[in-house]
Amino acid sequence: xxxxxxxxxxxxxxVLVVVLFLIGLPSxxxxxxxxxxxxxxxxxxxxxxxxxxxxYSGQLSLGHGAFMALGAYISAILATRYKMDYLVTVxxxxxxxxxxxxxxxxxxxxxxxxxxxxxxxxxxxxxxxxIKRPAGLTGGVQGIVLLPPVPPQPLSDAYAFLxxxxxxxxxxxxxxxxxxxxxxxxxxxxxLRHRAGRAMRAIRDGEVAAAASGINLxxxxxxxxxxxxxxxxxxxxxFGLAAGFVSPDSFPVxxxxxxLVGAVVGGLASIPGPLIGGIxxxxxxxxxxxxxxxxxxxxxxxxxTIEKAGPAVTYGAVLILIMIFAPNGIVGxxxxxxxxxxxxxxxxxxxxxxxxxxxxxxx
Amino acid sequence: xxxLLELEDVRAGYGPTSVLHGISLxxxxxxxxxxxxxxxxxxxxxxxxxxxxxxxxxxxxxxGKSLKRMHTEDVVRHGxxxxxxxxxILTELxxxxxxxxxxxxxxxxxxxxxxxxxxxxxxPVLKDRRRLSASTLSGGEQQMLALARAFxxxxxxxxxxxxxxxxxxxxxxxxxxxIKTINESDQVAVLLVEQNARLALDMSSKxxxxxxxxxxxxxxxxxxxxxxxxxxxxxxx
Amino acid sequence: xQEFLQLVVSGLxxxxxxxxxxxxxxxxxxxxxxxxxAQGEMAMLATFIAFTLINxxxxxxxxxxLTLVIAFGGGIAIQRIVIRPVERAPLLTLVIIxxxxxxxxxxxxxxxFGYVPRSFPSPFSVQTVDIFGAYAxxxxxxxxxxxxVVLLAIYLLxxxxxxxxxxRAAAHHAExxxxxxxxxxxxxxxxxxxxxxxxxxxxxMVAPIILLExxxxxxxxxxxxxxxVLGGIESPLGAVIGGFIVGVTVNLAGTYLPFVGGDxxxxxxxxxxxxVLILKPNGLLGRPSVRRV
Numbered sequence: 001x002x003x004x005x006x007x008x009x010x011x012x013x014x015v016l017v018v019v020l021f022l023i024g025l026p027s028x029x030x031x032x033x034x035x036x037x038x039x040x041x042x043x044x045x046x047x048x049x050x051x052x053x054x055x056y057s058g059q060l061s062l063g064h065g066a067f068m069a070l071g072a073y074i075s076a077i078l079a080t081r082y083k084m085d086y087l088v089t090v091x092x093x094x095x096x097x098x099x100x101x102x103x104x105x106x107x108x109x110x111x112x113x114x115x116x117x118x119x120x121x122x123x124x125x126x127x128x129x130x131i132k133r134p135a136g137l138t139g140g141v142q143g144i145v146l147l148p149p150v151p152p153q154p155l156s157d158a159y160a161f162l163x164x165x166x167x168x169x170x171x172x173x174x175x176x177x178x179x180x181x182x183x184x185x186x187x188x189x190x191x192l193r194h195r196a197g198r199a200m201r202a203i204r205d206g207e208v209a210a211a212a213s214g215i216n217l218x219x220x221x222x223x224x225x226x227x228x229x230x231x232x233x234x235x236x237x238x239f240g241l242a243a244g245f246v247s248p249d250s251f252p253v254x255x256x257x258x259x260l261v262g263a264v265v266g267g268l269a270s271i272p273g274p275l276i277g278g279i280x281x282x283x284x285x286x287x288x289x290x291x292x293x294x295x296x297x298x299x300x301x302x303x304x305t306i307e308k309a310g311p312a313v314t315y316g317a318v319l320i321l322i323m324i325f326a327p328n329g330i331v332g333x334x335x336x337x338x339x340x341x342x343x344x345x346x347x348x349x350x351x352x353x354x355x356x357x358x359x360x361x362x363x
Numbered sequence: 364x365x366x367l368l369e370l371e372d373v374r375a376g377y378g379p380t381s382v383l384h385g386i387s388l389x390x391x392x393x394x395x396x397x398x399x400x401x402x403x404x405x406x407x408x409x410x411x412x413x414x415x416x417x418x419x420x421x422x423x424x425x426x427g428k429s430l431k432r433m434h435t436e437d438v439v440r441h442g443x444x445x446x447x448x449x450x451x452i453l454t455e456l457x458x459x460x461x462x463x464x465x466x467x468x469x470x471x472x473x474x475x476x477x478x479x480x481x482x483x484x485x486x487p488v489l490k491d492r493r494r495l496s497a498s499t500l501s502g503g504e505q506q507m508l509a510l511a512r513a514f515x516x517x518x519x520x521x522x523x524x525x526x527x528x529x530x531x532x533x534x535x536x537x538x539x540x541x542i543k544t545i546n547e548s549d550q551v552a553v554l555l556v557e558q559n560a561r562l563a564l565d566m567s568s569k570x571x572x573x574x575x576x577x578x579x580x581x582x583x584x585x586x587x588x589x590x591x592x593x594x595x596x597x598x599x600x
Numbered sequence: 601x602q603e604f605l606q607l608v609v610s611g612l613x614x615x616x617x618x619x620x621x622x623x624x625x626x627x628x629x630x631x632x633x634x635x636x637x638a639q640g641e642m643a644m645l646a647t648f649i650a651f652t653l654i655n656x657x658x659x660x661x662x663x664x665x666l667t668l669v670i671a672f673g674g675g676i677a678i679q680r681i682v683i684r685p686v687e688r689a690p691l692l693t694l695v696i697i698x699x700x701x702x703x704x705x706x707x708x709x710x711x712x713f714g715y716v717p718r719s720f721p722s723p724f725s726v727q728t729v730d731i732f733g734a735y736a737x738x739x740x741x742x743x744x745x746x747x748x749v750v751l752l753a754i755y756l757l758x759x760x761x762x763x764x765x766x767x768r769a770a771a772h773h774a775e776x777x778x779x780x781x782x783x784x785x786x787x788x789x790x791x792x793x794x795x796x797x798x799x800x801x802x803x804x805m806v807a808p809i810i811l812l813e814x815x816x817x818x819x820x821x822x823x824x825x826x827x828x829v830l831g832g833i834e835s836p837l838g839a840v841i842g843g844f845i846v847g848v849t850v851n852l853a854g855t856y857l858p859f860v861g862g863d864x865x866x867x868x869x870x871x872x873x874x875x876v877l878i879l880k881p882n883g884l885l886g887r888p889s890v891r892r893v
Contacts, residue, residue, distance in 0.1 A: 107878055115877055117695055122822050126870045129863050316704025323697045324686055435778040451776035453769055464780045467762050
C-alpha cells in the first residue's frame with residue numbers, strides 16, 4: 001500500500017492538491033466570490049461535456065448553450081411547478097438532457113463535422129426564441145425565478161464549527177456544484193482512460209480507419225453526444241441554482257462560443273483542461289474589465305477599447321491566437337513543456353497530449 | 364554549352380522516407396530524353412522535384428537558373444510544362460476552360476490563335492467537345508487534352524509522366540506521334556517518364572534508367588535498345 | 601392575392617439579402633472547404649464603414665462602391681493575416697478560428713461604434729408602387745435590383761473572365777492549377793476579398809430594414825446558412841436561388857402559419873437547414889462529393 005502510494009504518478013498528487021484547494025476555497029474568500037467560483041465550475045462541467053464531444057469524438061457542436069438551457073429549464077420547471085426539491089431535479093435534468101442529446105446524435109451521424117457545426121450554431125441562435133414561445137411553461141421573456149437554496153442544518157453547523165461562520169447560500173451552492181464537478185470529473189476520467197475513450201479518439205483521428213478496425217462508429221458517436229449533453233444538462237441545472245433564475249437571455253449563442261473558448265483554451269482532449277477552461281471563460285471578462293484599466297502600461301486607447309468591447313474582443317483574439325500557436329491549449333503547453341523537461345532529465349518518451357483531429361474533407 | 368535542364372545529385376523524399384538518393388541528369392535544348400525504371404524507382408518523384416512538388420536537395424537548374432526553393436507556379440512560369448500522373452485535368456471545368464488555362468499567361472495573342480488552330484488540328488475531338496465538361500472525356504481524350512494544354516503553354520521543356528498509361532495502343536501511337544511533331548517543329552525538349560520502355564526508346568535520343576532511387580544505366584537510346592542484357596534486366600523486354 | 605404578392609415581393613427583397621451573404625459563404629467554401637462563420641460579422645463591419653462614410657457627407661452611391669472596395673481589401677487582409685498561417689490545419693481548427701474572428705469583429709464593432717441601434721439611410725423611399733394590384737415598396741424593389749446587379753456581376757466575373765477562371769481552377773484543383781502557373785495562394789486571397797465585398801452588399805441592404813448595430817447580422821447569417829445549404833453549398837447559383845426561396849418562404853410562413861408568427865421565422869430557417877441536411881444533404885444544385893480519406 002505504501003509502495004503504491006509512493007509510485008503514484010505525479011498527476012494524482014496534483015489532482016489531490018487541486019481538490020483540497022477547491023474544498024477549502026470558500027473559507028478564504030467572501031461569500032459572493034464563492035458564488036462566482038460556483039459559476040466557473042458550472043462552465044467547467046459544461047466544458048467537460050463539450051470536450052468529450054469535440055476533443056474526443058471529433059464532432060463539433062456549437063449548440064451546447066442550448067443543452068444547458070434545456071437542463072436549466074427542466075430543473076426550474078420541476079422545482080417551481082411541481083415543487084420538487086431542487087437538488088433532486090439536477091440529476092433528472094441531466095438524464096433527460098442526455099437522452100435528448102443522444103437522440104440528437106442519431107441524425108447528427110449523417111452530418112459531416114462542418115454541417116454539424118453549422119446546424120448546432122443555428123440551433124444556438126434560435127434557442128432563445130424557441131424558449132420564449134411556450135410562455136406558459138417557461139415564463140416567456142421573464143423566465144423563472146428560483147428561491148435561493150438553503151444549506152441543510154447539519155452541514156451548516158459543521159461548517160460553522162470548522163470556520164466560525166454559518167454557511168451561506170452561495171457557499172452551499174458552491175459545494176453542491178463542486179460535488180457534482182468532482183463526480184463528473186471522476187466519471188469522465190474513467191470513461192476516457194479506457195475502451196470508450198480509445199474508441200472515441202480513434203474515431204476522431206480517422207473515421208474510416210476506425211470503422212475498418214471494427215469500432216461501432218454510430219454507437220460511440222451518439223454515445224458521445226448523449227454523454228456530453230448529460231454534462232451540459234447538469235451544468236445548466238446548476239447554473240439555475242447559482243444564478244437564482246433562468247431566462248432565455250441567459251443562454252445566448254455567445255454562451256456556446258464561451259464554452260468552446262474554454263474548451264480550446266484549457267486544451268481539447270485533455271481531462272484537466274475543462275477546469276482551466278471554465279475558470280478562464282468565467283473570470284476573463286470580469287478581470288479584463290477590472291484589471292485592465294488599472295494597468296498603466298497599457299495605452300489608454302487600447303484599454304478603453306477592451307473595456308467597452310467587453311469580453312468579445314479578448315475571447316476572439318485568444319481563440320484565434322491559441323488555434324494558431326497552441327492548438328492544444330494551456331494543458332498542451334504545460335504538458336508539452338513538462339514532457340520536454342522530463343525527457344531531458346530522464347530520456348522518457350513524450351506523453352500523449354492530444355491533438356486536433358486530422359479531418360477528412362467531406363461535404 | 365549548358366544543358367536546358369540539369370539535375371545535380373538530387374535527393375528527395377516524402378517526410379522521413381527518402382526516394383531519390385542522388386540523381387544527376389541533363390536534358391539539352393530540343394532533346395527528347397527518357398526516364399525509365401520499374402514502379403517505385405523514383406521517376407515520378409524526379410519530375411515532381413523539378414516542378415517543386417516535393418522537397419529536394421542538390422541542385423536543379425533550368426536555363427542556367429537554379430530552381431531551388433521556387434514555388435511550383437513560378438517554376439512553371441519559367442517555361443516548363445508538367446503533365447503529371449493522372450494528367451491533372453480540371454474536371455470541374457470545360458475542355459475549353461482547361462485549354463484556356465494553358466494559354467492564360469501568354470501575351471502573344473495572334474500566335475495563341477494559331478496555336479489553338481494547330482491543337483484542334485492535332486486533336487479534332489477537343490474541338491468537338493470543347494464546351495463540354497472535361498470529366499466527360501475518355502482516358503485517351505484526357506491525355507490529348509493534357510498534351511494540348513501543355514503545348515499551349517509554349518514551354519521550352521515538357522515533363523510527361525507516363526502518357527501511355529491505361530490507353531489503347533492505337534491511341535498511344537497517335538499521341539506519341541504528336542509529341543514527336545511538337546518536339547520537332549517547335550524545338551520543345553521532352554523529359555519522358557515511361558514504364559513502356561520500348562515506346563520511349565523509339566522516341567527519345569537518350570535514356571536514363573532509375574533503380575530504387577539511383578541511376579542504374581544511361582546511354583543513347585540506340586545503345587540501350589541494342590544491348591540485349593540491358594534490355595532484359597532493366598527494361599523488361 | 602394582393603397580400604400574397606406583397607409578401608412575395610418583400611420576400612424576394614430579403615431573399616436578395618440572404619442570397620448575397622449565401623454567395624459569400626459559397627465562394628469561400630469552394631475555395632477552402634470551409635464555412636466562414638465570420639462572414640456575417642465581416643459584413644456588419646463593412647456596413648458600419650459605409651455608415652461612417654455616409655455620415656461624413658459622402659453620397660450614398662459613392663459610399664456603396666467605396667465600401668465594397670474597402671471590404672474587398674479587408675477580406676484579402678484577413679486571409680493573408682489570419683487564415684494563411686494555418687492553411688494546412690485541420691478543418692475543425694479553421695472553423696474555430698473563424699468563430700474567433702466573428703467574436704473579435706463583433707467586439708471590435710461594439711467597442712468602436714457602441715451597441716445603440718442606429719438608422720441607416722436608404723436611397724430608396726419606402727413609398728409603394730402599384731404592381732398588378734399589389735403594393736411593393738421602392739425600397740424592396742431597390743434591394744432586389746442592387747442585389748441582382750451584384751450577383752450578376754459576380755457571375756460574369758467568375759464565368760467570363762480569365763481571373764474568374766483561375767479563381768475557379770484554384771478553388772477546385774489547387775495542385776493541378778499550380779502546374780499551370782496559377783498563383784493559387786493569391787487566388788484564395790482574392791476569393792476572400794470577393795466574398796467579403798459580396799457580404800458587404802448584404803449588410804448594406806439589410807441595415808435600413810433592421811437598424812444598424814453590431815449584432816444585426818447574427819440572424820441574417822442563419823438565413824444565409826439555410827440558403828446555402830438549400831442551394832447546395834458548392835453551388836454559387838444554388839446559393840442565389842436558395843436565398844430567394846428562403847426569403848419568400850420565411851415571409852409567407854410568418855404570415856400564413858399562425859404558430860410561426862413574427863418571432864419564430866428564424867426557426868423556419870433552422871427547420872430548413874435540418875430538413876435539407878437530413879433529406880437531401882447536397883441541396884438542390886449540389887453534387888454528391890467523394891469523401892477523401
